[in-house]
Amino acid sequence: MASRVLGAFVVTGTAALATLVMATPASAHTADGFAQCDGKDAILHVNLTQFAPEKKNTVVIMDGDQVLVPTEKFGTSWTVDKKGLDGKVAHTFTVDVKAYDTDKSKNKNYDKHFTYTTVVCDKTPPKPEQPQPPVPQQPQPPVETTTETPSSSVTPPAPGGSTPEPPLAATGASPGWLLLSGLGLVGAGAGTLLFLRRRRSA
Structure with a gap:
């Protein structure tokens, strides 16, 4: 009787243990990772394990508003390491995992x-510009200038090389009056001379 009871306990325990072992991988669905600085760069590590084996699970990773890892399908596990990310800015990584066996x-x-x-990560001050x-x-190109020759009032020399005499200055006296005065003087002189000769002969 005791052996039967003991056997029943063994069978029951074995069945419960087997059920637990089979159920654990299906319900574990572990996800871990980290993001940190690596020198002057930023790095990201994500590790997904114990998901359903069918390759129907999906994961996508965003860096702020930018897609860092586009949607990928995976089975039991999936790992990614992103290194050399820009360390001059702060990052906010979001990891979104959809398990195909989710049944809300x-x-x-x-x-x-x-x-x-x-x-x-990189706090090196920027170099001065x-x-x-x-x-x-x-x-x-040189600017061409035209020099005008001033007009001259000098009369060019006459042909033959002779220079014309400058015109007489105007004195205001009429040439006719000068001629008559000259003739008068000549006549007076002649009359005086004739009078003196007659006086000597008398």
Whole structure:
């Protein structure tokens, strides 16, 4: 009798243990990871294990508003390591996992959604801007200027090389009156001379 009871306990325990072992992988759905600085760069590590073996689970990772890892399908496990990410800015990584065996109507929700963040890893001050070299000026074409020769009032020499006499200055006296005066003087002189000769002969 005791052996039968003991056997029943062994069978029951074995069945319960087997059920637990079979159920654990299906319900574990573990997800872990981290984001941190690696020198001046940022890195991200994500590890998914113990999901349903069928390759119908999906994962997508965002870096802020940018897609870092596009949607991928995976089976029991999935791992990603992103290195060399820009360390001059802070990052906010979001990991969104959809398990195909999730059944919310039966309170089976194996989906995962978690966030990792990093601070600015590269705090090296920016280099000062170098002054730009001056832009060489293009040579300007010479500007042509026309020099006007001033007009001269000098009368060009007459043909033959002789220079014409300058005109007499105007004195205001009429040439006719000068001629008559000259004739009068000549006549007076002649009359005086004739009078003196007659006086000597008398």
